[in-house]
Amino acid sequence: MIIECPHCDSRVECLVRGEIQEDVEFGGPPTKVVLLECKVCHNPLLGITESLQVGENEYEWDTPGRLWPEPETNLDWGIPEIARNSLIEAKVCFKAKAYSACAVMCGRAIEGVCQHHDPKIRNLQTGLQKLKNDGVIDERIYNWGEALRLSRNLGAHATTEKVIREDAHDLLDFALAICEYVFVLNEKFDRYQKRKLNQPNP
Ligand SMILES: [Zn+2]
Structure with missing residues (x-):
């Protein structure tokens, strides 16, 4: 089975070490979750695949999608496009070892968060x-944002200082956490509050 291995950064042939077929519901195609071992680096991977009809009575398992380690573009759909596209590009830059570019994209994602909140905002600081x-x-998320802003400036301007891999990784984590906090958790909390208000008192 071929799947994208994040350790090898490429599509690799894998050994199937285990599998669990899922119950078919609502007439959908049979699916199975597979535990895979990369033939190159021997790391474990988890994939999901579904059965494809390839002939009258012939079926084949499709190329599996990766469940774990979580694919880079797996972002919550609650994050709007204005921040989402920059986050995806930040992940791509990180994967390509372009750490300064990754820092810049993380900054742009947070600029997206700011502009989504108030379209009049022109810079990250304000x-x-x-x-x-x-x-x-x-306060804590604000401090993360400030740290991100300073590193973004380092990545965006012509200096001899470089953004190192560890910093780029942290910045990416911060940017993702800020987006999830603002767009996903806040929304969930609002919905929870509304539900509570509408529930009769016991
Ligand atoms: Zn591998």
């Missing part, structure tokens, strides 16, 4: 301040 003042983010 944007983060406004998000904090309006109660969209708390």
Whole structure:
């Protein structure tokens, strides 16, 4: 079975070490989850595949999609496009070892968060301040955002200082966490609050 191995950064042939077929519901095609071992680096991977009809009575398992380690583009759909595209590009830059470019893209993702909140915002510094003042983010997230902004500046301007891999990785984690906090968790909490308000008191 061929799957994209994140350790080898390429599509590799894998050994199937285990599999569980899932129950077919609502007439969908049979699916199975497969535990795979990369033939090159021997790391474990988890994939999911579904049965494809290739002839009148012939079926084949499709190329599996990766479940774990989680693919880079697996972003929550609650994150709007204005931040989402930059996050995806940040992940691509990181994968390509372009760490300064990754820092710049992380900064752009957060700029997207700021502009989504207030389209009049023109820079990251005032944007983060406004998000904090309006109660969209708390003090800790604000500090993360500031750290990200400073590293973004390092990546964006012509200096001899480089953004190292570990910093780029942290920045990517921060950018993802900020987007999830603002767009996913806040939304969930609002929905939860509304549900509670509509529930009769016991
Ligand atoms: Zn591998």
